[in-house]
Amino acid sequence: MTVQELPGAGASHRSTTPPAWRPRTDAAPLLPDPEPYRVLGTEAADRLDPELMRRCYAELVRGRRYNAQATALTKQGRLAVYPSTVGQEACEIAAAMVLEDQDWLFPSYRDTLAAVARGLDPVQALTLLRGDWHTGYDPREHRIAPLSTPLATQLPHAVGLAHAARLRGDDVVALAMVGDGGTSEGDFHEALNFAAVWQAPVVFLVQNNGFAISVPLAKQTAAPTLAHKAVGYGMPGRLVDGNDIAAMHEVLTEAVRRARAGGGPTLIEAVTYRMEAHTNADDATRYRGDAEVEAWKAHDPIDLLERELTARGIIDEAAVKAARDDAEVMAAALREGMNADPVVDPMDLFAHVYAEQTDRLREQAAMLRAELEAEDQA
Amino acid sequence: MAQALTRAMRDAMAEDPTVHVMGEDVGTLGGVFRITDGLAKEFGEERCTDTPLAEAGILGAAVGMAMYGLRPVVEMQFDAFAYPAFEQLISHVAKMRNRTRGAMPLPITIRVPYGGGIGGVEHHCDSSEAYYVATPGLTVVTPATVEDAYGLLRASIASDDPVVFLEPKRLYWSKADWRPEAPAAVPGIGKALVRRTGTSATLITYGPSLPVCLEAAEAAREEGWDLEVVDLRSLVPFDEDTVVESVRRTGRAVVVHEANGFGGPGAEIAARITERCFHHLEAPVLRVTGFDIPYPPPMLEKHHLPGVDRILDTVARLQWEN
Ligand SMILES: Cc1ncc(C[n+]2csc(CCOP(=O)(O)OP(=O)(O)O)c2C)c(N)n1
Numbered sequence: 001m002t003v004q005e006l007p008g009a010g011a012s013h014r015s016t017t018p019p020a021w022r023p024r025t026d027a028a029p030l031l032p033d034p035e036p037y038r039v040l041g042t043e044a045a046d047r048l049d050p051e052l053m054r055r056c057y058a059e060l061v062r063g064r065r066y067n068a069q070a071t072a073l074t075k076q077g078r079l080a081v082y083p084s085t086v087g088q089e090a091c092e093i094a095a096a097m098v099l100e101d102q103d104w105l106f107p108s109y110r111d112t113l114a115a116v117a118r119g120l121d122p123v124q125a126l127t128l129l130r131g132d133w134h135t136g137y138d139p140r141e142h143r144i145a146p147l148s149t150p151l152a153t154q155l156p157h158a159v160g161l162a163h164a165a166r167l168r169g170d171d172v173v174a175l176a177m178v179g180d181g182g183t184s185e186g187d188f189h190e191a192l193n194f195a196a197v198w199q200a201p202v203v204f205l206v207q208n209n210g211f212a213i214s215v216p217l218a219k220q221t222a223a224p225t226l227a228h229k230a231v232g233y234g235m236p237g238r239l240v241d242g243n244d245i246a247a248m249h250e251v252l253t254e255a256v257r258r259a260r261a262g263g264g265p266t267l268i269e270a271v272t273y274r275m276e277a278h279t280n281a282d283d284a285t286r287y288r289g290d291a292e293v294e295a296w297k298a299h300d301p302i303d304l305l306e307r308e309l310t311a312r313g314i315i316d317e318a319a320v321k322a323a324r325d326d327a328e329v330m331a332a333a334l335r336e337g338m339n340a341d342p343v344v345d346p347m348d349l350f351a352h353v354y355a356e357q358t359d360r361l362r363e364q365a366a367m368l369r370a371e372l373e374a375e376d377q378a
Numbered sequence: 379m380a381q382a383l384t385r386a387m388r389d390a391m392a393e394d395p396t397v398h399v400m401g402e403d404v405g406t407l408g409g410v411f412r413i414t415d416g417l418a419k420e421f422g423e424e425r426c427t428d429t430p431l432a433e434a435g436i437l438g439a440a441v442g443m444a445m446y447g448l449r450p451v452v453e454m455q456f457d458a459f460a461y462p463a464f465e466q467l468i469s470h471v472a473k474m475r476n477r478t479r480g481a482m483p484l485p486i487t488i489r490v491p492y493g494g495g496i497g498g499v500e501h502h503c504d505s506s507e508a509y510y511v512a513t514p515g516l517t518v519v520t521p522a523t524v525e526d527a528y529g530l531l532r533a534s535i536a537s538d539d540p541v542v543f544l545e546p547k548r549l550y551w552s553k554a555d556w557r558p559e560a561p562a563a564v565p566g567i568g569k570a571l572v573r574r575t576g577t578s579a580t581l582i583t584y585g586p587s588l589p590v591c592l593e594a595a596e597a598a599r600e601e602g603w604d605l606e607v608v609d610l611r612s613l614v615p616f617d618e619d620t621v622v623e624s625v626r627r628t629g630r631a632v633v634v635h636e637a638n639g640f641g642g643p644g645a646e647i648a649a650r651i652t653e654r655c656f657h658h659l660e661a662p663v664l665r666v667t668g669f670d671i672p673y674p675p676p677m678l679e680k681h682h683l684p685g686v687d688r689i690l691d692t693v694a695r696l697q698w699e700n
Contacts, residue, residue, distance in 0.1 A: 133479060134473075134476070134477035134478075135477045135478045135479070135481075138478065138481040138482075139445070139478055139481060139482050140445075140481065140482065141481075145445070146474070146477050146478060146482075148470075149469075150465060150469045150470075153434075153438065153465060153466060153469060153470060155438070156434065156435050156437075156438025156439050156441070156442065156466070157438055157439075157441045157442035157445065157470070158442060159435075159438070159439050159442060160438065160439030160440055160441055160442025160443040160444075160445070160446075160450075161442035161443065161445050161446045162442070163439065163442070163443065164442065164443040164445075164446035164447070164448045165446055167398075167424055167448075168446070168447075172446075174442075186432075186434055186462070187434050187435070187438060187465070187466075189432075190430070190432040190434050190435030190438065191435060191438065191439075193430050193432065193435065194429070194430055194432070194435045194439055197430055348479075351479075351480065352475050352476045352478075352479050352480040353475070353476055353514055353515055354475070354515070354517070354539050354615075355475075355483060355537070355538040355539050358568075358614070358615040358616075359615065359616075359618060359619075360615065360616065360618075
């Protein structure tokens with residue numbers, strides 16, 4: 001049977017497409033450039049804002065020191081686990097820097113540094129990893145959602161929050177962070193699609209740090225880049241060098257500006273590298289070689305910026321020293337805060353399950369209280 | 379019942395501008411069961427929203443909306459299509475209050491049409507309550523009467539905690555004298571009700587099985603049995619006191635529900651009764667439940683669902699003569 005013979009496929013129908021099925025032609029060009037966008041070491045660096053770059057530099061140095069301190073704390077048993085962002089500091093810092101006070105950050109479990117850069121007390125930021133409570137801060141107070149452990153599940157939250165804020169007429173942008181592995185999860189796709197359909201003021205920041213625990217990007221996706229994934233949802237995708245804080249700042253600022261102006265969501269892929277193991281429980285030598293790690297060392301985010309700013313006379317030795325001293329002060333405070341033994345109240349187990357205590361939980365709470373009293377007497 | 383549910387959402391939306399209804403086909407169509415009929419027209423598509431077809435996305439977006447102070451009422455189209463949203467439900471919705479030490483409660487109502495008996499094909503008839511009941515942090519409610527459909531849904535939307543609101547599909551079309559202009563006040567979430575008093579034994583049930591139990595209680599009169607029927611109305615919190623009081627009075631108990639028996643809510647209820655009524659019991663606590671099988675095809679469902687005869691046979695096993 002040819003097409004013409006099919007029922008309902010008469011000649012008069014053959015050449016027309018029903019109007020509702022036409023593809024949208026009004027969409028802006030969505031395909032990302034194939035090369036990650038860079039500023040440092042390129043002509044674009046001529047227009048760097050010295051004041052902003054000095055701040056970026058100080059923050060990067062602090063961020064590196066924070067990573068080192070937190071990692072040391074795992075070795076001392078003060079933290080159960082710490083997913084390091086050494087090498088990824090430019091992404092973390094830039095994400096926090098581009099947001100206004102009223103905006104929201106939706107971090108993944110790896111993004112403590114972004115939360116700290118947004119102003120969260122470092123000790124509070126680490127309660128999840130320290131183990132005294134899941135979320136050590138009031139998310140509304142800081143406009144930082146709880147660090148999300150299930151991958152990509154925080155992305156639809158960011159969309160819902162941004163959507164709700166817009167419905168209420170509030171000027172709020174949500175920035176949601178996810179790893180390269182997280183982009184394979186269903187929630188990632190559902191969140192991007194919702195955001196695009198609703199034109200929600202959201203920025204999705206993927207930190208492509210090469211690995212999802214041990215699995216390299218090539219086994220995660222067959223797409224040319226993760227930024228390409230934006231196209232199918234109808235939002236722009238941007239590919240950017242995640243170790244170049246000037247480029248990160250620029251691209252994120254532009255995406256936040258677009259979202260704020262009602263232009264809808266953007267997907268940004270930051271190409272970076274996880275210099276340390278996934279966590280202290282991971283042995284990275286099983287899945288990657290030293291040569292690869294060494295090659296990325298030459299592309300360190302702090303070195304990149306330091307070289308550029310020194311060459312341009314934007315920072316000098318004194319500024320470098322000042323940044324390091326400031327970072328030491330932060331590290332000392334963090335050490336001190338973490339060395340104090342957290343006080344935990346066992347009765348808290350029952351305190352925040354429901355708005356109103358159920359009989360069942362009251363009964364169980366009474367049982368625990370009796371056990372604790374018996375222990376005290378013993 | 380369908381009308382009462384619609385009315386409950388309508389009244390809640392009229393009273394509180396933060397109430398938003400969302401889900402698949404809930405807007406123009408009014409939902410596949412027409413439970414959201416007219417809401418989009420009255421309140422606009424921003425407050426009764428047709429979402430993309432993605433359950434995790436719907437519930438996840440509702441989490442964010444609730445974080446920002448809205449009260450989302452989410453419709454899951456059918457019981458078995460709520461499963462893609464379980465990750466959001468269990469990892470976030472149920473735990474957010476707890477994770478944030480009370481700083482961020484999530485007032486979300488998740489409406490799930492559930493249960494069988496309507497001749498639906500597979501994936502449209504699951505009794506999924508055991509999954510919800512097993513998740514701390516969720517409130518789980520299921521109405522069996524038209525008054526409760528209205529009253530419990532209003533209470534669920536008003537609750538500061540997430541509520542899984544299970545709507546017995548086969549009762550959607552149940553009629554009753556119900557005055558939408560002046561809905562009767564009903565006891566809130568967490569209170570069970572004795573729907574029929576009796577002395578011989580207590581039938582404990584909820585949702586779609588309540589009418590079946592009431593019918594069984596009528597039929598049991600011929601055998602000389604006077605059965606009490608307790609409607610739980612809320613599975614979490616579970617009103618143990620009402621159940622225990624009734625069973626201590628009658629000395630015998632049968633739990634009846636459509637969901638599979640093994641690991642079903644009836645197992646928990648039977649255990650609780652045994653713990654608290656052991657010396658009052660004249661017989662072991664028995665259960666009448668669906669078989670431990672995936673939901674059967676429509677032509678077989680009548681063999682699976684607990685019906686009057688199976689309830690009466692079980693009641694007979696409660697050893698009257700001793
Ligand atoms: C839904 C889910 N599945 C599995 C895990 C276990 N897990 C934790 S981190 C991780 C890898 C994540 O990789 P990626 O998204 O690239 O983020 P990265 O760790 O590199 O920051 C996995 C599989 C999880 N947290 N959540």
